[in-house]
Amino acid sequence: MMGMSRKSLDGPNSAATAQGQTEASRNLYRKGAGFMRMSRNSPGLLNLMYVPVLLLFSLFIYYPFIQGIRVSFTNWDGFNANYSWIGLDNYVRMLHDKNIGTVIRNTLIYGVGSTFFQNAIGLMYALLLNQSIRTRGLTRTIVYLPAIVSPLIMGYIWYFFFQFRGGALNDIVLLFAEKPINLLANPDANVWIIMAVNTFQFVGVAMIIFLAGLQSISKDYYEASSIDGAGPVSKFLNVTLPLLAPSITINIVLNLIGGLKLFDVIIALTKGGPGYASQSLSTLMYKTYFGAQDAGYAAALGNLMFLMIAIISVAALLFLRRKEIQS
Amino acid sequence: MKTKKGITYAVSIAITLLHILPFYLLLTTSLKPITDLSSKWRLPTKIDWSNFTNAWEGADLGRAFINNFVITAFSLLIVILLGSCAAYPLSRFQTKLNKSVYTVIIATLIVPPLTILVPLYQFYIDINGMNTYWGVILLHVTFSLPMAIFLYSGFIGTIPRELDEAAMIDGLSRFRLFFTIILPLLKPITATVLIMTGIHVWNDYQFSVFFLQKVDMRTITVALASFFGPNTNRINWVAAGSLLAALPATLLYLFMQRWFISGLASGAVKG
Known part of the structure; x- marks a missing residue:
């Protein structure tokens, strides 16, 4: 993701004017430099190739996005043709909603919590499995396997583990205690369980990205630091970590977006309950729209969710990029 | 050096087991008849395919x-x-x-x-x-x-x-x-x-x-x-x-x- 935009900083057709090209070919490109000049081979005409994509985006992303802002200023119920403009009322209502604090906290736990653990554990796995041991192929395969399964189904599988009656966890608990535990109904535990299930499912993706990053680090750096007398810890801090910076950036940004919009796993494990205890912005919006038929407020919640994801992920991206350049 | 390698292997195998665990439970649960109330950790004594036909038709x-x-x-x-x-x-x-x-x-x-x-x-x-x-x-x-x-x-x-x-x-x-x-x-x-x-x-x-x-x-x-x-x-x-x-x-x-x-x-x- 990062390299692409960096490449684009080189300026238009930078590679085309690179040395080693024939005069004829250079002219071909010069001819096509202007957008309006529509000869048979002009890049301007070629731009038609992305028009369908922009059409789809306008219809299914930009238009609804603008409509969503409009709807959030109304008291529309989602069905009736009659509704009235209520200005910022939906947003004011959000401030007074006694559940919104819990919901935002949960959304942050799902987003930031999973990001932290996926990166920390993913990096440890990658370091371990970058060593030459015979079981590493098998372990990599199995760690990545859950990422192939639908998050909804992964949620159900863990439901079998945590469920109150006959759950696999309680089979163990009952060996030591008298009573089974109902963690999924426990508001202090279930949010963390959902976060952990999301981490479990996608830690393999982080691991693969880290492994690819590790393998792109030249051995020379390690040899050089060995000559300087660096130990394993100092090698990790001064060679591995800085050179892994691009992988860290990708992982953090991808995991943040993935965790902040978490939906399927919550539906499978708790449906956001009990009450609002494990609700995230995404499930609350779903409930408000289809359950309470409160489209105006649901649209406002959607906009809040968009803002939150956009601000957090872009801020993280910019911050990490700056770090990357420094190191 | 040898013990270090040994630990690496042990950890690698532990991670594998941890991550295969949910799939193991899924398998044992789906192969046991609905009347079998034994722990999900136990392998089924007799493989029962009825869950699959029930799920296939029911869903x-x-x-x-x-x-x-x-x-x-x-x-x-x-x-x-x-x-x-x-x-x-x-x-x-x-x-x-x-x-x-x-x-x-x-x-x-x-x-x-x-x-x-x-x-x-x-x-x-x-x-x-x-x-x-x-x-x-x-x-x-x-x-x-x-x-x-x-x-x-x-x-x-x-x-x-x-x-x-x-x-x-x-x-x-x-x-x-x-x-x-x-x-x-x-x-x-x-x-x-x-x-x-x-x-x-x-x-x-x-x-x-x-x-x-x-x-x-x-x-x-x-x-x-x-x-x-x-x-x-x-x-x-x-x-x-x-x-x-x-x-x-x-x-x-x-x-x-x-x-x-x-x-x-x-x-x-x-x-």
Whole structure:
């Protein structure tokens, strides 16, 4: 993701004017430099190739996005043709909603919590499995396997583990205690369980990205630091970590977006309950729209969710990029 | 040195066991008859397939598999065609206009479809897109395109421009040369796009649950979710259904592992 935009900083057709090209070919490109000049081979005409994509985006992303802002200023119920403009009322209502604090906290736990653990554990796995041991192929395969399964189904599988009656966890608990535990109904535990299930499912993706990053680090750096007398810890801090910076950036940004919009796993494990205890912005919006038929407020919640994801992920991206350049 | 190696092996095996655990429980649960109340940790004494037939019929998984297949196949076809075409001018001619278009396309990666659910839903009612294949396919296509275009542009950037020039000197138009020369070279990255998008579309729940509500339009995840509700006491059935639903992608992954992983890694490291 990062390299692409960096490449684009080189300026238009930078590679085309690179040395080693024939005069004829250079002219071909010069001819096509202007957008309006529509000869048979002009890049301007070629731009038609992305028009369908922009059409789809306008219809299914930009238009609804603008409509969503409009709807959030109304008291529309989602069905009736009659509704009235209520200005910022939906947003004011959000401030007074006694559940919104819990919901935002949960959304942050799902987003930031999973990001932290996926990166920390993913990096440890990658370091371990970058060593030459015979079981590493098998372990990599199995760690990545859950990422192939639908998050909804992964949620159900863990439901079998945590469920109150006959759950696999309680089979163990009952060996030591008298009573089974109902963690999924426990508001202090279930949010963390959902976060952990999301981490479990996608830690393999982080691991693969880290492994690819590790393998792109030249051995020379390690040899050089060995000559300087660096130990394993100092090698990790001064060679591995800085050179892994691009992988860290990708992982953090991808995991943040993935965790902040978490939906399927919550539906499978708790449906956001009990009450609002494990609700995230995404499930609350779903409930408000289809359950309470409160489209105006649901649209406002959607906009809040968009803002939150956009601000957090872009801020993280910019911050990490700056770090990357420094190191 | 030897003990260090020993610890590494032990940890590696422990991690493997930890991550295979949920699949093991899924397997034991789905193979035991519903009357067998023994612990999920125990292997079944006798293999019982009744859960699978019950889940298959109860959740109408046959129909759901067909729906999944149609939706995934057409989504992939369109994503690959539109994605590779769009990436060509964006990667080859980085004019000011095209750079902005590229940025706008990639920026939509951070718009989760759920945030625009309310207006999108209304829009779909207006255009009669609810409960249709084309409706959900176009949604999948739209939201998969940013990643596909990102991967294709990166890959096209690595194909030497001299190739285009040689073809043009031979008299091919840029359109012809894209379809006859560039497109065939995109096979490796197309495999990556196929796998990433394919898994995503096949596993989807969010779009399907909102936009495919009619019973005979249900996809696998939606069929399972509506099967789960009334059958929380018959967890063995749900387990069997989940296993059936997860099987195709899992088998594909186990046999074509290298493609899954190298694609992911190449996409990431280039970035």
